[in-house]
Amino acid sequence: MLTTNPFDDDKLREECGIFGASGVDGAAALVALGLHALQHRGQEAAGITSFDGDHFHTHRAMGLVGETFSQQNEEAIRALPGSVACGHVRYATTGETALRNVQPLFAELSEGGFAIAHNGNISNALRLRQELVRTGSIFQSTSDTETIIHLTARSNYDQLLYKFIDALKRVEGAYSLVCVTREGMIACRDPLGIRPLVLGRRGDAVIVASETVALDVAGAEFIREIEPGELIVVKGTEIESHRPFPPRAPRPCIFEYVYFSRPDSRAVSAGRSVYAVRKAIGAQLAMEAPVEADIVIPVPDSGTPAAIGYAQESGIPFELGIIRSHYMGRTFIQPTDEIRHEGVRLKHNANRDIVAGKRIVLIDDSIVRGTTSHKIVQMMRDAGATEVHMRIASPPTKNPCFYGVDTPEKAKLLAANKSLEQMTDHIKADSLAFISMDGLYKALGEAARGEEPSHCDACFSGEYPTTLTDQRDRETADQLALLEETEAAE
Known part of the structure; x- marks a missing residue:
């Protein structure tokens, strides 16, 4: 099979793009627009989850956004009612190519429904997954994102927001996240801000997206970037900002400027396009x-x-x-x-x-x-x-x-x-x-x-700004295997 862009077969590929909207009727349609603008960040699959005040609705599919959420497939959008929604385009770096790994991932927790879309990679996800499985967790996907759901569910805090923050304090690596709960929308970046996330408004509606170009396409005004280590809670059209992590010097991915981002997006830290x-x-x-x-x-x-x-x-x-x-x-x-x-x-x-x-x-x-x-x-x-x-x-x-x-x-x-x-x-x-x-x-x-x-x-x-637990574990296992082979040969 020849992919859409043969010369891109030898390119680094961004894992995904995320988009969320709150405080607007038909939020899923707005999310679909935003995902179209972020299609370059993932062509493998797309999905949207909405909440209508009573029920959560999810539609996920393999393929391009236009194949799943289009004028020819209006039923997909009509089946996603509600004034808050989040969406995701995927190119897999962690987890197999399968519908079960397509995001947003959704789970019913003790505090209610919880949908999550993730751009990034949890660099200690395998270690955490092994611990969770040993103590009874049952995973439904091979995505590192599901680790965050299990950690949230098992936290001893009594409110979903604090459970979620508690979970994030156990993960390493890079993440920009947008979540939909019964209480509203949550969006956050890892303490180093490795993966991008920006904030905008369309009238009173609140929009979050991986790049400013998605705000443009959705008819939203760019307000600011969500800062490294910042977590915002959006209830309707109101925004609360939280700083649950100790401040650190930001380290956003430099390859966003070289290749990943669309040229018509704004390079926020550089102050220009x-x-x-x-x-x-x-x-x-x-x-x-x-x-x-x-x-x-x-x-x-x-x-x-x-x-x-x-x-x-x-x-x-x-x-x-x-x-x-x-x-x-x-x-x-x-x-x-x-x-x-x-x-x-x-x-x-x-x-x-x-x-x-x-x-x-x-x-x-x-x-x-x-x-x-x-x-x-x-x-x-x-x-x-x-x-x-x-x-x-x-x-x-x-x-x-x-x-x-x-x-x-x-x-x-x-x-x-x-x-x-x-x-x-x-x-x-x-x-x-x-x-x-x-x-x-x-x-x-x-x-x-x-x-x-x-x-x-x-x-x-080669200077990685975070601990790479899973990679270190793999290297240790490889070294032990090599040692065993050497000893057996002797």
């Missing part, structure tokens, strides 16, 4: 890694803003040397591997008249395994490019993410296993360069990275 940040990254890249060339070409669509910035700073003309088709169906089944490979051209094709006879600079946002970069370079050579220089708008990706991003294990990350010269040879480019870490921070408006970075950049630096 994601598009403007990406152009600044491209300009910085041009200063750090100049090259004599005839044209600058973006790898669509994520490389386009950086390519514009690179072209403007370098003075080299910007051209669309790769054309992307937006009209192919969601999937395309090919009968043979040979035809599958050729099927890439259904989505992207070289603009031969622009490329032929030119020295080109290709701008992309990242290199993960290197398989895509190799195909793109070859596509340019087949179209007649005389030189192909690759420039990457992020530092080398050398480490996996454990905070809600689907990344290959370190052994499959090209930059973790090859030198720059070896990577250049692997993708068959004439030259290859990445923006520096300091350069990336400068593009965000900071002097340099510094010893105490303002963002989580662990995928580049």
Whole structure:
């Protein structure tokens, strides 16, 4: 099967996007609008849970938002009445691809119904799950999000809000959450603010979303970001803010600016649009890694803003040397591997008249395994490019993410296993360069990275801002297994 965007098969993938609305009739329809705007954050599945004052209603399905909540499927929205609702788009990093893992997850607790949608990853979920199962918990999914439900249910506090806070104090990692209860809507971010969450209003209605673009599409005004470690309780249209965690220096994910967020979203901490940040990254890249060339070409669509910035700073003309088709169906089944490979051209094709006879600079946002970069370079050579220089708008990706991003294990990350010269040879480019870490921070408006970075950049630096309990347990188990094998061989 060829996915919608073949060149994105070698990209880091965000786990999901969340959206919540309170204090508006037909909240589920508004949530569906917001999820459409967040579709880029997860194309595997979508779901919405609403509350009508008496009953909770949930509809979840595999596939795109438009396939589940659309004008052609109005029954799905009509079956979700109520003035408060939350929704989720999913790309799995934890838990199998199955309907039972599609969010929002819902449970009947002693205090009433509880629906939860989660963006992020609980890095001690396996350890907690094992403890919970040993003491009688019965899990219905393989999602790390369900761990939060069980911890909430088993808390000794007598109010649902305090039970929920008690549960969050036991989890590690990254989370932005939106929940619907009988009392109203709850939204919160982890103490480091690794995953994004913003607050808006549509009239009196209260909206929360992973990105500001979802507020725009839903006709809501951006108010502010929900701050790291902040928890808000929304009852109708009234907001209460709580600070249940000790304050810590924020570490929002830096890759949101490089790739995850839509360009028309606002980069809150940078005080400008994601598009403007990406152009600044491209300009910085041009200063750090100049090259004599005839044209600058973006790898669509994520490389386009950086390519514009690179072209403007370098003075080299910007051209669309790769054309992307937006009209192919969601999937395309090919009968043979040979035809599958050729099927890439259904989505992207070289603009031969622009490329032929030119020295080109290709701008992309990242290199993960290197398989895509190799195909793109070859596509340019087949179209007649005389030189192909690759420039990457992020530092080398050398480490996996454990905070809600689907990344290959370190052994499959090209930059973790090859030198720059070896990577250049692997993708068959004439030259290859990445923006520096300091350069990336400068593009965000900071002097340099510094010893105490303002963002989580662990995928580049290997410096993880939280404890990684489950990963540490896996490494310990692997070491013990290796030791046992060695002893048995002796």
